[in-house]
Amino acid sequence: MNFPSKLIEDAVTEISRLPGIGKKTALRLALHLLKQNEAVTEALALSITRMREEIRYCKNCHTISDQELCSICQSHRRDHSIICVVEDIRDVLAIENTNQYTGLYHVLGGVISPIQGIGPEELKIESLLDRVSKGEVREIILALSATMEGDTTSFYLSKKLKESGVKVSTIARGIPVGGELEFTDEVTLGRSILTRINYSQE
Amino acid sequence: MNFPSKLIEDAVTEISRLPGIGKKTALRLALHLLKQNEAVTEALALSITRMREEIRYCKNCHTISDQELCSICQSHRRDHSIICVVEDIRDVLAIENTNQYTGLYHVLGGVISPIQGIGPEELKIESLLDRVSKGEVREIILALSATMEGDTTSFYLSKKLKESGVKVSTIARGIPVGGELEFTDEVTLGRSILTRINYSQE
Numbered sequence: 001m002n003f004p005s006k007l008i009e010d011a012v013t014e015i016s017r018l019p020g021i022g023k024k025t026a027l028r029l030a031l032h033l034l035k036q037n038e039a040v041t042e043a044l045a046l047s048i049t050r051m052r053e054e055i056r057y058c059k060n061c062h063t064i065s066d067q068e069l070c071s072i073c074q075s076h077r078r079d080h081s082i083i084c085v086v087e088d089i090r091d092v093l094a095i096e097n098t099n100q101y102t103g104l105y106h107v108l109g110g111v112i113s114p115i116q117g118i119g120p121e122e123l124k125i126e127s128l129l130d131r132v133s134k135g136e137v138r139e140i141i142l143a144l145s146a147t148m149e150g151d152t153t154s155f156y157l158s159k160k161l162k163e164s165g166v167k168v169s170t171i172a173r174g175i176p177v178g179g180e181l182e183f184t185d186e187v188t189l190g191r192s193i194l195t196r197i198n199y200s201q202e
Numbered sequence: 203m204n205f206p207s208k209l210i211e212d213a214v215t216e217i218s219r220l221p222g223i224g225k226k227t228a229l230r231l232a233l234h235l236l237k238q239n240e241a242v243t244e245a246l247a248l249s250i251t252r253m254r255e256e257i258r259y260c261k262n263c264h265t266i267s268d269q270e271l272c273s274i275c276q277s278h279r280r281d282h283s284i285i286c287v288v289e290d291i292r293d294v295l296a297i298e299n300t301n302q303y304t305g306l307y308h309v310l311g312g313v314i315s316p317i318q319g320i321g322p323e324e325l326k327i328e329s330l331l332d333r334v335s336k337g338e339v340r341e342i343i344l345a346l347s348a349t350m351e352g353d354t355t356s357f358y359l360s361k362k363l364k365e366s367g368v369k370v371s372t373i374a375r376g377i378p379v380g381g382e383l384e385f386t387d388e389v390t391l392g393r394s395i396l397t398r399i400n401y402s403q404e
């Protein structure tokens with residue numbers, strides 16, 4: 001595209017660097033901003049700059065936080081003896097939205113992926129072991145994606161945590177609530193049979 | 203969503219004000235920016251602020267420009283006797299990309315739409331008539347959308363331009379190149395028969 005203005009070209013180039021936004025969408029967004037009040041663009045620019053410059057990570061669980069310790073780690077209402085290990089902060093938000101979990105979190109910052117060059121050293125695994133070694137933790141719930149990388153990471157973590165003697169569990173994989181057997185893929189269905197829940201034991 | 207950080211919440215709120223971007227996408231974009239170098243966010247913020255504050259509009263054709271007159275209006279290679287009337291700058295870019303047009307443009311800034319409260323006064327119609335009245339213009343090509351609003355605006359403009367004696371044309375409506383008769387809607391097909399092109403006359 002030949003832009004008649006360097007200013008709009010620059011803005012389109014920068015906006016289109018965002019994931020999932022191409023040149024056409026970027027142009028649409030730029031023209032939208034041009035039509036709005038100047039305050040709208042200013043607020044947007046300021047909020048992303050402030051976020052990038054001032055954001056902090058909880059020194060305990062590595063989730064995004066405005067203070068040294070996040071509100072979850074600070075809360076006395078949460079069960080400090082359970083840690084749910086997740087990949088990133090979106091997973092924290094997703095689990096929080098279920099209102100089913102009252103423990104703490106630990107954000108790894110990714111999963112082990114040799115293809116993307118992410119090894120265990122790149123993840124916050126050492127600090128998880130540190131937290132466990134303090135003795136307060138009773139259970140670790142691994143809540144990683146049901147992908148090759150997620151499973152590899154879960155396996156790695158469960159081996160690392162074995163020595164500590166803490167209970168390690170993983171979230172259930174099976175048929176989604178509302179899902180029909182007929183349309184469930186074989187791997188999921190197979191796993192859901194293997195990891196069946198014993199009613200009589202409960 | 204309950205965000206653990208006011209900073210990220212503000213950024214998500216501002217990003218989700220953009221058209222077509224919801225809270226989830228906004229969060230994804232915000233987290234993407236957090237993972238990038240600080241310079242990326244700074245460049246993005248600066249480019250949109252500069253664009254919004256410093257952008258100018260060509261005083262002749264109202265397209266976006268860095269100078270008082272846009273590069274198209276300044277060019278001596280363009281045919282200054284033909285003006286193509288379009289809705290907004292995206293249409294200018296689209297027509298420029300065809301490499302089929304060498305005249306000038308006139309950006310209306312919208313189309314007449316009583317539902318959205320846009321009347322002829324809101325559009326750059328007076329300045330179009332001014333340009334025509336200077337006598338240099340030979341033909342006006344109306345290149346507006348083939349919608350109710352676009353057709354209304356075309357009709358309004360053609361009536362307004364009648365007195366000036368200048369030739370007024372509109373871009374052809376018909377079957378898209380590569381399109382099959384069978385799958386063309388009746389209105390388009392009907393129009394394409396009514397406005398058929400006479401081969402023997404050419």
